[in-house]
Amino acid sequence: MSINRRNFFKVLGVTGVSLTTGTAIASRPEAGESETEFCGILYDSTRCIGCQSCEYACAETHGLPEPTEFPDPAVVRKTDETRRMVINAVTTDDGEIYVKKQCMHCNDPACGAACLTKAILKTEEGPVIWRSRKCMGCRYCMVSCPYDMPKFEYHSANPKIEKCDMCFDRVKEGGIPACAESCPAEALTFGTRRELIAEARKRIHDNPGQYVDHIYGEHEAGGTGYLYISPVPFEQLGFDTSLQKSSYPALTKEFLYAVPAVFVLWPAMLLGLQQATKNNNKNDHQNE
Amino acid sequence: MSKSQALYRDNDGQPVIKFILSELKPRGKWLTPFNIISIPVMLAGLVIIIFRFWYGIGAVSNVTQEVPWGLWKGFNVVTGVAFAGGAYVLTFMVYILNMKQYHSIVRVTVLNGFLSYLFYAGALILDLGRPWNIVNPLIGNSFGVSSVLFLVAWHFVLYMIAQLIEFSPVIAEWLGAKRMRKILAGMTVGTVILGITLSTLHQSGLGALFLMAKEKIHPLWYNEFIPILFFVSSIFAGLSMVIFEGSISQRVFFNHISEKNLQARNNIVHGLSKVCAVAMFAYFTLQLLVFLHGKRWDYLDTPLGYWYLTEMLGFVLLPMILFFVSYRKMNINHIKVAAILTIIGIIMNRLNVSIIGYRWDAAVRYVPSWMEVVVALTVVFTQIWIFRYIITRLPVLRDPPDWAKE
Ligand code: SF4
Ligand code: SF4
Numbered sequence A: 001m002s003i004n005r006r007n008f009f010k011v012l013g014v015t016g017v018s019l020t021t022g023t024a025i026a027s028r029p030e031a032g033e034s035e036t037e038f039c040g041i042l043y044d045s046t047r048c049i050g051c052q053s054c055e056y057a058c059a060e061t062h063g064l065p066e067p068t069e070f071p072d073p074a075v076v077r078k079t080d081e082t083r084r085m086v087i088n089a090v091t092t093d094d095g096e097i098y099v100k101k102q103c104m105h106c107n108d109p110a111c112g113a114a115c116l117t118k119a120i121l122k123t124e125e126g127p128v129i130w131r132s133r134k135c136m137g138c139r140y141c142m143v144s145c146p147y148d149m150p151k152f153e154y155h156s157a158n159p160k161i162e163k164c165d166m167c168f169d170r171v172k173e174g175g176i177p178a179c180a181e182s183c184p185a186e187a188l189t190f191g192t193r194r195e196l197i198a199e200a201r202k203r204i205h206d207n208p209g210q211y212v213d214h215i216y217g218e219h220e221a222g223g224t225g226y227l228y229i230s231p232v233p234f235e236q237l238g239f240d241t242s243l244q245k246s247s248y249p250a251l252t253k254e255f256l257y258a259v260p261a262v263f264v265l266w267p268a269m270l271l272g273l274q275q276a277t278k279n280n281n282k283n284d285h286q287n288e
Numbered sequence B: 001m002s003k004s005q006a007l008y009r010d011n012d013g014q015p016v017i018k019f020i021l022s023e024l025k026p027r028g029k030w031l032t033p034f035n036i037i038s039i040p041v042m043l044a045g046l047v048i049i050i051f052r053f054w055y056g057i058g059a060v061s062n063v064t065q066e067v068p069w070g071l072w073k074g075f076n077v078v079t080g081v082a083f084a085g086g087a088y089v090l091t092f093m094v095y096i097l098n099m100k101q102y103h104s105i106v107r108v109t110v111l112n113g114f115l116s117y118l119f120y121a122g123a124l125i126l127d128l129g130r131p132w133n134i135v136n137p138l139i140g141n142s143f144g145v146s147s148v149l150f151l152v153a154w155h156f157v158l159y160m161i162a163q164l165i166e167f168s169p170v171i172a173e174w175l176g177a178k179r180m181r182k183i184l185a186g187m188t189v190g191t192v193i194l195g196i197t198l199s200t201l202h203q204s205g206l207g208a209l210f211l212m213a214k215e216k217i218h219p220l221w222y223n224e225f226i227p228i229l230f231f232v233s234s235i236f237a238g239l240s241m242v243i244f245e246g247s248i249s250q251r252v253f254f255n256h257i258s259e260k261n262l263q264a265r266n267n268i269v270h271g272l273s274k275v276c277a278v279a280m281f282a283y284f285t286l287q288l289l290v291f292l293h294g295k296r297w298d299y300l301d302t303p304l305g306y307w308y309l310t311e312m313l314g315f316v317l318l319p320m321i322l323f324f325v326s327y328r329k330m331n332i333n334h335i336k337v338a339a340i341l342t343i344i345g346i347i348m349n350r351l352n353v354s355i356i357g358y359r360w361d362a363a364v365r366y367v368p369s370w371m372e373v374v375v376a377l378t379v380v381f382t383q384i385w386i387f388r389y390i391i392t393r394l395p396v397l398r399d400p401p402d403w404a405k406e
Helices: A003-015 A017-021 A029-033 A053-061 A110-114 A140-144 A178-182 A193-206 A250-287 B003-008 B016-024 B033-055 B071-083 B086-096 B100-127 B148-175 B178-186 B188-208 B226-252 B259-294 B303-329 B332-356 B370-393
Strands: A039-044 A086-092 A095-101 A120-122 A128-130 A188-192 A226-229
Touching: A039 A193, A053 A086, A053 A178, A110 A120, A110 A140, A178 A188, A188 A193, A193 A226, A250 B086, A250 B148, A250 B188, B016 B148, B033 B370, B071 B100, B071 B188, B071 B226, B071 B332, B071 B370, B086 B100, B086 B188, B086 B226, B100 B148, B100 B226, B100 B259, B100 B370, B148 B178, B148 B188, B178 B188, B188 B226, B226 B259, B226 B332, B259 B303, B259 B332, B303 B332
Parallel strands: A039 A226
Antiparallel strands: A039 A188, A086 A095, A120 A128
């Protein structure tokens, strides 16, 4: 096996999927078996100029309305059913800087584990996509996503889940996502996760003082496809840094593993009890 | 007479179809207080439901992108299922532990459980954005086996079937289908075992649904033991409902209950109060351990902290003590008060996990719209209507016909 695969497991291992649960569950063994690596996008907020080119490109590519608001430090814009990504301006220790928000394309996505119809799927290429033919609109993906990214068209009789799909249609054809393509400042880099982490390290290393030494998304939520580097600590960019470092689906693994056990043990136990108490009736009547 | 003809004419020689038609006619008084309240609510609910399917969930409901599950999920499904737990606890006591003294209330409890599940499934469908795809997780073209909801959905469906089989001898008695009854009654123990297993799993599964919402649920209610807490609390939630529902049935349907069973009822309530007390003791201890283990002291001195204390002390500890004391003193009325307190406590708990404590820090809190409330009530009222319909016709509270004696 090539170094790729070893690296893949290393990433997974470090993210703690297997460490914290004590059982060796590689979250996506299929992906581990194949040679493919997840793709992702590196967002460098020191380079972003807040021009919203990516937002326009995203809206156009996915047939959504053009953005009407501009980045403004006074408002925190959120993605919703009409926009899959937003650029926000934030006031930080380092002055006003920009930050992009969209689905993080987690390595082991909570939304995907939540979905009972596999409508949400972590593709081998890396994008986490939603498929309308499967979805039944239960919104459990929304409940589970730690970033609150799947959005629902509440005002439609045929509602869709809206969220960034990392332009899967382009990516699977070997293309790159519309936002990354449109960025004039090279703030968005598309590539394999491994390459992107190496690139991010390099930038942090080569430019002392310019970045905080933290690649957001390397470990958060078990590792995400989107990676961020920033000149200020990530709380200031509105990131929830209290998110756990291991993957979210790991939280339900114990329960799911218990299910087959209960299915075997319970009936046997119940039958035993039933047999044992069968003749107790008469005594019961006298005692009570 | 051929076999099929025998089945067909079993009911004292009356054709089955004709018999069912005659049973469809309404009976009894129309202008009862319950009818006066429930009919307008149900009519309004129906209109709102049509609206909801025409214009989307957002047209009638206040759920948001941050709080995607509202009253229909939090109240009708998550809370309601806890109360339907009485069926598996009672079948456990009667068919597994062979505590025959509880036999006379098994039927009504199973009926209640079955109807509850039917209507929770209904509420669930109302809340589905794309209900036409509901077959996907069932027919096998897209099994999301890593999903807790997938398991819960399957257990729901299977448990409904199991309950229907458990209840089916009653239907056979109603129709006078003697042979059928014998076959169905023979399946009881098997389905009871399956039913209890499924209940254990989906009662805890409903709690497990929230495991991934780790940062979203208030720390006083989120913990990794939610599944166990949900399961244990479903035991006394279900039994409290049995006690409560029993005391109402006793008044409303007294003419259906035989003298002997009326007498036995006090003993039943008395016995159940002990089970409740013990289960609540276990639950309270667990909650306490979880609290101490999580070191959640800092949260107590906040509004939600007081709310948490109210739930734990006023609606778990207090009814638990009341159950204990009134069990010893044989005070049936106090047991009923304890049951009502417990029911309130369970409603609080389930809503605290699924709605009140969910995204408790959000800038805009979710508050259900009046239309959501009306629909939630419509679901409950319709269920009570059907329950009443069945009680007045089928031998649920009544003694089974002589030919069906066990
Ligand atoms: S950020 Fe949320 S929606 Fe995106 S992949 Fe992760 S869990 Fe899914
Ligand atoms: S809303 Fe759709 S995509 Fe989300 S969990 Fe439910 S079925 Fe899956």
